Amino acid sequence: MPTRPLSEAPVGSKVRLVAIDGNKQLARRLLSLGLSVGSEVQILNRRGRGVVVARQGNRVALGKGVAEKLQAELVD
DSSP states (O other): OOOEEGGGSOTTOEEEEEEEOSOHHHHHHHHHTTOOTTOEEEEEEEETTEEEEEETTEEEEEOHHHHHHEEEEEOO
8 A cells, every 4th residue: 555644644534654754752752642653543634734633532733844754554
């Protein structure tokens, strides 16, 4: 299945995070927000290239820099 940056996922879609194109510090920061490789999130809103995602009832706003470093694939 093709992957794309999270910043390009359509609003309302459900995606699975497949890779983090960043350092360990970014991976730890995302983990503290409840996001890790393999997590499924729903795209709620987009502001520019930043996104707001929901996972297990929690909403997380990710800026452009972070959203572009997360590779995601659409979930059916």
